[in-house]
Amino acid sequence: MKKLRYYLCAVVLGTVMLAACGKKPAEPQPPTEVPVVTPEATVTPEPTKAPEPTQKPTPTPMGSNLPEGINLKNTYGKTFGRIGTCINQFQLSDLDVWKMIEQNYNSITMENEMKPDAVLYDYKKQLTTEEAKALGYVIPENYKESTVPELRFYFTDRALDFCAKYNLGLRGHTLVWHSQTPTWFFRVDYKPDGEFVTPEVMNARLEFYIRSVMGHVYDHENGNVLYSWDVVNEYVHAENSGWAAVYGEEELTPSFVKLAFEIADDVLRQYEIRDNVSLIYNDFNTYSETLQILKLLEFINADGKICDGVGMQSHLSESNPHVIKYMTAMKKFLEAGYEIHVTELDVGNSNEIYQAKYFYDLMGSILELKQSGAEINGITLWGLSDVNSWRSDEKPLLYKTLKTPKLSYYKVLEAYVDAGLYVEE
Numbered sequence: 001m002k003k004l005r006y007y008l009c010a011v012v013l014g015t016v017m018l019a020a021c022g023k024k025p026a027e028p029q030p031p032t033e034v035p036v037v038t039p040e041a042t043v044t045p046e047p048t049k050a051p052e053p054t055q056k057p058t059p060t061p062m063g064s065n066l067p068e069g070i071n072l073k074n075t076y077g078k079t080f081g082r083i084g085t086c087i088n089q090f091q092l093s094d095l096d097v098w099k100m101i102e103q104n105y106n107s108i109t110m111e112n113e114m115k116p117d118a119v120l121y122d123y124k125k126q127l128t129t130e131e132a133k134a135l136g137y138v139i140p141e142n143y144k145e146s147t148v149p150e151l152r153f154y155f156t157d158r159a160l161d162f163c164a165k166y167n168l169g170l171r172g173h174t175l176v177w178h179s180q181t182p183t184w185f186f187r188v189d190y191k192p193d194g195e196f197v198t199p200e201v202m203n204a205r206l207e208f209y210i211r212s213v214m215g216h217v218y219d220h221e222n223g224n225v226l227y228s229w230d231v232v233n234e235y236v237h238a239e240n241s242g243w244a245a246v247y248g249e250e251e252l253t254p255s256f257v258k259l260a261f262e263i264a265d266d267v268l269r270q271y272e273i274r275d276n277v278s279l280i281y282n283d284f285n286t287y288s289e290t291l292q293i294l295k296l297l298e299f300i301n302a303d304g305k306i307c308d309g310v311g312m313q314s315h316l317s318e319s320n321p322h323v324i325k326y327m328t329a330m331k332k333f334l335e336a337g338y339e340i341h342v343t344e345l346d347v348g349n350s351n352e353i354y355q356a357k358y359f360y361d362l363m364g365s366i367l368e369l370k371q372s373g374a375e376i377n378g379i380t381l382w383g384l385s386d387v388n389s390w391r392s393d394e395k396p397l398l399y400k401t402l403k404t405p406k407l408s409y410y411k412v413l414e415a416y417v418d419a420g421l422y423v424e425e
Contacts, residue, residue, distance in 0.1 A: 082378035178241030282311030348394030
């Protein structure tokens with residue numbers, strides 16, 4: 001409206017001025033409408049979408065290339081007769097443990113509960129020889145003392161019962177071992193501060209102990225599950241032992257070691273099961289002390305074969321010993337006429353891939369030797385999983401936990417399949 005008033009005023013003023021100059025004013029023109037510009041609606045731009053992340057392929061589960069249903073028991077258990085593990089007293093009542101054992105193993109070894117210090121548990125617990133006989137202990141004729149230590153068979157009996165329940169074999173580990181035999185067993189009156197007894201007294205004690213322990217097992221209703229004894233453990237590596245204190249340093253001709261095998265052999269013959277049970281000398285680093293062990297066994301068997309074979313404990317690592325060195329020792333024992341039990345296998349590792357390769361190479365080599373007819377009659381892994389291994393910091397076993405198999409587990413099975421031995425059931 002203001003613009004129109006300004007326009008009219010300008011026209012009047014212009015007309016007056018033209019009139020004064022004698023000119024006719026021009027015809028007034030209507031004002032040009034100022035176009036109303038309607039602003040276009042502003043469209044808010046859509047934000048740029050982040051590109052979809054590249055989908056990683058789903059990893060192939062370990063072991064997926066293996067036959068369905070394959071496990072240690074239906075592979076190595078069939079080929080070697082026994083595939084085993086070691087457990088302790090607390091695991092005897094663990095349902096998860098027994099599920100895992102049922103799936104993979106047909107044999108167990110008690111980790112500590114059948115060792116001398118578990119059976120000879122308290123020097124203050126002594127029985128008269130008459131009381132001992134009434135309990136089924138064997139008192140040999142050359143035993144001249146009036147008392148014997150009480151023997152604890154609780155854990156042994158539990159192991160026998162569980163093995164019978166789950167259809168497992170049991171290894172007897174161990175009758176004679178310097179490291180876990182209480183020092184009072186070698187001293188006068190079984191007292192910790194007594195003098196060491198004479199070899200003659202110790203011979204009688206050794207016979208009392210072995211005959212009583214083995215007799216208890218084979219008098220038990222489930223005693224037939226025990227198929228192998230580690231009669232003597234680690235003699236070649238013994239240092240400052242009670243045995244040496246009594247018998248002196250006998251080097252590779254130890255009289256008490258030979259006596260232990262003679263007694264054990266006689267017990268089996270009395271029960272008429274000599275052909276069903278193996279008597280084993282068990283040791284570590286058998287690949288380094290091969291010749292010493294062979295000389296020891298030659299001495300033990302000088303009057304007839306009473307030691308059947310060698311227990312190769314096999315506490316190994318991913319780099320030591322080389323598989324070739326290990327297999328060379330195994331072949332030497334076999335060539336000398338001894339059966340082999342791999343008794344305490346584990347492989348310490350710093351890298352799971354390296355460990356798996358070592359397991360694959362080792363098991364493949366053992367399988368190849370077995371296929372050639374070698375008398376390798378059992379493999380025992382020393383523990384169920386890394387978390388309860390005695391070398392837990394080195395993660396040496398096939399399982400991380402009871403329910404978590406490692407790459408090594410699958411590579412062990414792969415070695416079996418690659419050997420051409422697996423037949424689907």
